[in-house]
Amino acid sequence: MSHKVLIANRGEIALRAIRACKELGIKTVAVYSSGDKNLKHLKFADETVCIGPVSPLESYLNVPAILSAAEVTNVKAIYPGYGFLAEDYSFAEKCDESGFKFIGPNSETIKMMGDKITAKNIAEKAGIKVVPGYKDALPEDPEKIHAIANEIGYPLMIKATAGGGGRGMRLIENKDQLIDGLEVTMQEAMNAFGNKVVYFEKFISDPRHIEIQIVADGKGNAIHLGTRDCSIQRRHQKIIEEAPASDLNSESLLNTLNSCLKLCEDINYEGVGTLEFLYENNNFYFIEMNTRIQVEHPVSEMITGFDLVKAQLKIALGIPITLKQSKISFRGHAIECRINAEDAKNFTPSPGLITKMHPPGGFGVRFDSHIYSGYEVPPYYDSLLAKIITVANSRSSCIKRMTSALDEFFVEGIETNHSLHQELMHDEVFGKNKHTINYLENEFFKNYE
Numbered sequence: 001m002s003h004k005v006l007i008a009n010r011g012e013i014a015l016r017a018i019r020a021c022k023e024l025g026i027k028t029v030a031v032y033s034s035g036d037k038n039l040k041h042l043k044f045a046d047e048t049v050c051i052g053p054v055s056p057l058e059s060y061l062n063v064p065a066i067l068s069a070a071e072v073t074n075v076k077a078i079y080p081g082y083g084f085l086a087e088d089y090s091f092a093e094k095c096d097e098s099g100f101k102f103i104g105p106n107s108e109t110i111k112m113m114g115d116k117i118t119a120k121n122i123a124e125k126a127g128i129k130v131v132p133g134y135k136d137a138l139p140e141d142p143e144k145i146h147a148i149a150n151e152i153g154y155p156l157m158i159k160a161t162a163g164g165g166g167r168g169m170r171l172i173e174n175k176d177q178l179i180d181g182l183e184v185t186m187q188e189a190m191n192a193f194g195n196k197v198v199y200f201e202k203f204i205s206d207p208r209h210i211e212i213q214i215v216a217d218g219k220g221n222a223i224h225l226g227t228r229d230c231s232i233q234r235r236h237q238k239i240i241e242e243a244p245a246s247d248l249n250s251e252s253l254l255n256t257l258n259s260c261l262k263l264c265e266d267i268n269y270e271g272v273g274t275l276e277f278l279y280e281n282n283n284f285y286f287i288e289m290n291t292r293i294q295v296e297h298p299v300s301e302m303i304t305g306f307d308l309v310k311a312q313l314k315i316a317l318g319i320p321i322t323l324k325q326s327k328i329s330f331r332g333h334a335i336e337c338r339i340n341a342e343d344a345k346n347f348t349p350s351p352g353l354i355t356k357m358h359p360p361g362g363f364g365v366r367f368d369s370h371i372y373s374g375y376e377v378p379p380y381y382d383s384l385l386a387k388i389i390t391v392a393n394s395r396s397s398c399i400k401r402m403t404s405a406l407d408e409f410f411v412e413g414i415e416t417n418h419s420l421h422q423e424l425m426h427d428e429v430f431g432k433n434k435h436t437i438n439y440l441e442n443e444f445f446k447n448y449e
């Protein structure tokens, strides 16, 4: 194939995308900010273009700069990764208008599913259970708003329809907090997302976060790669993910998996995507869909042998999915630990020079990372340094393999959350898979010195 793709991202996902392109014989253009000259993947790309200064707004979010780079290097397509412009429908639209294929769903689909209210309605139509709540525009009259809230019951969540990244939501415990909380959330949503529309959702008190990976080609073929459990979270941000999610009700799971495929059919979805759920009392409640590759995609790859990034590229090239669902075999268990440049105790960011580091290795160990000895972690971007992924025949063997991988790994010069992962691998509740999304913050940290 004589194609060329521009990778509009940085860090580990840019490296991941280059590796997939190489395997498919696709040439690559890496773009970078002036603060990112030493990124590892720049050495492996066929061409590199500096797109602006360190500020993300002037570089990785700078659409004209990215499109100009695409123009001068004469690429066919643009790979967005996750974060930055990956779920920005207007970027996808501009790519198409400028003659570049945006590697992902079309802009209308991104827009539709990026609006959480619309996404919940579409999910419901496909037969998926959603978190109960109120999904229409809220009335102006405070009395009517109170009546709606009473019907849902307290505590409830106010969520921004355009929200993301764990932002744009507020827990309301009783009626006295409702109207003030509503005003503040709307204002915050306006400031953060340029859209003040919010909705009410029942607060699910102690669920697990379960998600389903789907892949569809926009030509009527859709498959799923099963579930992931991402319940180890801090401030709604995932820290550890695993596949498959254990101990799920098999009937609910089967129904939900089938409905996810139905949703792909209903909206003629093209690309990879993730449907996220809160799982409690044997029920899956849909919260949102991400129309992009996710940080935690490797755990699904490791238990299926299915390369999700290569699939994204092939789908964008118009190659149909020929693999049938029945031919996907799920084997063993995979866990991913996100190593962040942050203090393990107080989570303050810790950018700076990595004086020395050593990656883990061996049977069933995967290390997706852009860091190396002598790399300086810039302070301007997200703190993800590395993803350590282990795969083994069972969950307990996988935890042991991760423990050993973490013991081999070290980074010197900056602080990381490495020791937090080590402790979690020895934690009894995690070991028994008894944790929910509240466990890390409400219980584990209480005993964490």
Ligand code: ADP
Binding pocket: 131, 157, 163, 164, 165, 166, 167, 169, 201, 202, 203, 204, 205, 209, 233, 236, 276, 278, 287, 288, 437
């Ligand atoms: P974002 O798009 O910002 O990631 P989500 O809607 O996916 O937002 O929710 C992120 C996390 O917030 C969930 O994994 C869960 O921890 C928490 N959460 C969201 N909605 C609810 C709810 N209705 N009840 C309880 N927790 C919730």
